[in-house]
Amino acid sequence: MTEQPVPLFNLQTQHDSLKQEINDAALKALNSMKWLLGPETEAFEKEFAQMTGTKYAVSCSSGASAIQIALAAAGIGNGDEVITTPFTFVATTTSVTLAGANFVFADIDPRTYNIDPKDVKRKITKKTKAILPVHLYGYPADMTQIMKIAKDAGLKVIEDCAQSHLALCNGVMTGGIGDAGAFSFYPSKNLGACGDAGAITTNDGNVAELCRSIRHSGRAKDKAYEYDHEGSTLRMDEVQAAILRVKMRHLKQWTENRNRAAALYAEHLKGIPVTPPPQTPHNWSQSFYVYTIRAEKRDALMEHLKKNNIGCAVYYPVPLYKQPVYKGLGFKAEDFPHAERAAEEVLSIPMFPELTECQVQRVCKVIRSFYE
Ligand SMILES: Cc1ncc(COP(=O)(O)O)c(C=O)c1O
Numbered sequence: 001m002t003e004q005p006v007p008l009f010n011l012q013t014q015h016d017s018l019k020q021e022i023n024d025a026a027l028k029a030l031n032s033m034k035w036l037l038g039p040e041t042e043a044f045e046k047e048f049a050q051m052t053g054t055k056y057a058v059s060c061s062s063g064a065s066a067i068q069i070a071l072a073a074a075g076i077g078n079g080d081e082v083i084t085t086p087f088t089f090v091a092t093t094t095s096v097t098l099a100g101a102n103f104v105f106a107d108i109d110p111r112t113y114n115i116d117p118k119d120v121k122r123k124i125t126k127k128t129k130a131i132l133p134v135h136l137y138g139y140p141a142d143m144t145q146i147m148k149i150a151k152d153a154g155l156k157v158i159e160d161c162a163q164s165h166l167a168l169c170n171g172v173m174t175g176g177i178g179d180a181g182a183f184s185f186y187p188s189k190n191l192g193a194c195g196d197a198g199a200i201t202t203n204d205g206n207v208a209e210l211c212r213s214i215r216h217s218g219r220a221k222d223k224a225y226e227y228d229h230e231g232s233t234l235r236m237d238e239v240q241a242a243i244l245r246v247k248m249r250h251l252k253q254w255t256e257n258r259n260r261a262a263a264l265y266a267e268h269l270k271g272i273p274v275t276p277p278p279q280t281p282h283n284w285s286q287s288f289y290v291y292t293i294r295a296e297k298r299d300a301l302m303e304h305l306k307k308n309n310i311g312c313a314v315y316y317p318v319p320l321y322k323q324p325v326y327k328g329l330g331f332k333a334e335d336f337p338h339a340e341r342a343a344e345e346v347l348s349i350p351m352f353p354e355l356t357e358c359q360v361q362r363v364c365k366v367i368r369s370f371y372e
Pocket residue numbers: 062063064065088089091092134160162163183184185186196197198
């Protein structure tokens with residue numbers, strides 16, 4: 001008997017379980033004739049702020065635009081330097097460039113894969129204006145150290161929360177620790193729209209107002225054709241807001257389910273020579289966007305998993321300093337030994353809220369058989 005495939009993630013089951021509600025909400029928004037910045041968007045922003053424990057949420061067109069808007073609202077622009085990680089999705093750095101600033105890489109902590117505060121400190125120059133940590137795989141970056149460094153050096157902090165919905169650092173949810181948080185609702189994210197969408201969270205009313213203006217062509221508040229900033233067309237639409245409101249009601253449960261699946265992995269991977277994700281300290285919690293192990297002979301293991309119909313992927317196989325688009329910038333791989341090694345060794349295995357213990361056992365059995 002052939003065993004059932006285990007996909008890397010599974011959007012179908014979740015969508016099927018909410019299909020009627022999603023269809024009703026989307027249709028209602030569609031027929032309201034208020035397609036942008038209407039009641040669904042307003043309600044979504046209130047609910048998302050509440051969910052993330054922040055005072056304000058400003059919806060926008062994607063996670064990438066959320067970073068770009070948040071940087072611009074923090075006053076980061078031409079010639080400013082923003083310190084970030086090279087071990088992330090490319091939108092982290094393209095958003096810095098689109099905001100008019102220059103990104104500078106600090107290496108990662110090999111245990112958590114997140115930006116290493118010690119290296120951030122070394123990379124500060126007179127031009128540095130902000131730190132842009134990414135809470136990779138849903139594991140919070142070391143915000144205690146990062147906020148201290150930022151405070152001492154007078155820097156802004158924009159959190160890239162694309163992968164960390166509801167993750168906690170020192171009891172505070174990511175997105176509410178720095179000056180602003182940037183969230184993605186790309187369909188496969190922990191909270192995913194049926195298309196592209198994003199949001200900025202902040203506890204600063206002025207930052208929120210600026211974000212609202214920048215996403216809406218730089219419009220002055222309540223003025224139809226008066227502009228007090230340079231912005232762009234970066235709004236989220238009502239249909240996505242309506243869909244996200246339906247899905248958001250399940251986010252807490254989905255996050256708990258992901259974390260339960262992660263605990264099962266930790267149990268079933270015991271005795272297998274791979275490194276599981278790090279444990280979070282007291283008062284922290286990871287919101288497992290993906291479940292990432294570090295594995296010897298990673299590429300061969302990946303082949304073995306695929307042959308056995310187990311979904312897996314590498315996030316990210318090519319660190320950003322090696323990307324063709326950044327070739328001319330003079331980065332040297334030897335300056336980022338931990339990112340280099342991580343790119344060669346990490347492997348993400350199936351993770352989604354509906355993952356069953358049987359499926360976790362099967363994945364672990366296949367991994368075990370590779371090393372035996
Ligand atoms: C770490 C990180 N930053 C930014 C983004 C950009 O989000 P979006 O795809 O919604 O623009 C993503 C999403 O893929 C991401 O994983």
